[in-house]
Amino acid sequence: MNETPFNRLLELCTALRGTTRRKEKTRLIAEFLRELSPEEIAPAVLLIVGSIFPEYDERTLDVGFETVKRALRGGRLRTLIEEPLTILGVHRLLTEIAEAKGAGSRRRKERLLEALFSRASRGEVELLIHIIFGEMRIGVNEGVMLEAISEASGVDLELLRRALMLTGDLGEVARIANLEGEKGIRAVKPRMFHPLKPMLASMAEDVKEALEEHGGLTAFEYKFDGARIQIHRHGDDIRIFSRRLSDVTESLPDIVELIEAVIKSRDVILEGEVVAIGRNGRPLPFQDLMRRFRRVHDVETMVRRIPLRLHLFDILYLDGRLLIDEPYRERWRLLESICPGELLAKRIITDDAEEAEAFLREAMEEGHEGLMAKRLDGPYTPGRRGKLWLKIKPAETLDVVIIAAEWGHGRRRGWLSNYHLAVRDDGGFSMVGKTFKGLTDEEFEWMTRRLLELKIGETPTTVYVKPEIVVEVAFNEIQRSPHYRSGFALRFARIKRIRLDKGPEEADTLERLRELYERQFRYKARLTN
Structure with a gap:
């Protein structure tokens, strides 16, 4: 040839x-x-x-x-x-x-x-x-x-x-x-131990928007501040995959033992979220959870130091049957049939906005992020974002990618600590701002090491990197800006957490940024010429 x-x-x-x-x-x-x-x-x-x-x-x-x-x-x-x-x-x-x-x-x-x-x-x-x-x-x-x-x-x-x-x-x-x-x-079929891409959710401003979008009766689940996992079990073999499809089984022996002990089916693909739990039973910060996922040595010590709680919310495959085309309500019924109730994500089904608002407050008071709204007749669409699933988070954030970083000054000297933030834009990335706020000294050190590993170019002050690291940022406002190709800038951006569980393909888009920018004017006046 x-x-x-x-x-x-x-x-x-x-x-x-x-x-x-x-x-x-x-x-x-x-x-x-x-x-x-x-x-x-x-x-x-x-x-x-x-x-x-x-x-x-x-x-x-x-x-x-x-x-x-x-x-x-x-x-x-x-x-x-x-x-x-x-x-x-x-x-x-x-x-x-x-x-x-x-x-x-x-x-x-x-x-x-x-x-x-x-x-x-x-x-x-x-x-x-x-x-x-x-x-x-x-x-x-x-x-x-x-x-x-x-x-x-x-x-x-x-x-x-x-x-x-x-x-x-x-x-x-x-x-x-x-x-x-x-x-x-x-004829293409899923293969056990080859993870499916996770289904993705769009944002909803509040529970009313979710109810309107889903036409009334909707399932609301807690949105956990944890890491999404996909669990494959075939006979005695159990493997766990991260949101980014990496095999993390060795880091989560406690979850493997739990599945062995309580899940009735031996031929199943489950989806859920693990949350790190403190001594008081409340969720630990996401960064503490990520220490479990990065750990490949001395795992037993970390299992004792950072215990995890599993919340299952979907089933994709059961006893030879692919379930992704089944409606959410049927998948949940099958999940209930093989899983003890204490492992299921907490949820309600309602068409009442006040009841959903009360459930949202309850989730927040328990230390979680918000709610997921799921359409009852919706199929599971791997790797695709749509409105069958909606995220409701009181605090607006964006997932952005770091494309470069500047060396710090003063107490940040020696660290790459001023990060250039970008959103996805037509196959590439467009910058929307910079920030040095939100990380601990330990995270600055880790970020510096990782960014240097991803380096693709540099000047005396700036290191340009492969767009790999996703961070979740909070901000006060989105402004028009002539300084960036995107046309927008995040005002007072600050990093809430490093999203090691997400890849750059899951970062927010320029289109999403435009939507948020326009949404601001529901509550503010707009200057006209």
């Missing part, structure tokens, strides 16, 4: 960068996919969106800015002209880099990068660096790619979206669509 040159991918990305029209991007990618062999489709699709592995795959390159710089110097020292790079060859080498572990792995990764760069043209080197740091800047997100796969294969877009929900693997969906068409895509 003649492998497709990597230069063809460079040509495609150059063309994609040169247009802002979504339909044109879709057409260009579809034409490119039709040229590829079946073996090349999955790797190419992942590389175009700035990934190397599927979302559920925990392998990472684990190479930093300095390693790439050294490899670039080493690669330029070579004089031997080697065979040109191919798409499959690049993917194989990047996989080898990710799988280099143990003693000497750092040097081995560097040598593999040198080998890669030495065979690349200047343009290919630039593209490789974008791929390595996951920063493609070509305006192609998952949605655009699915549209291109649909155009290339002739498979209905909604069927492709569903297949992606069930597999979490964009490359595999593209491969099946190309090889097997609609029949193959319809």
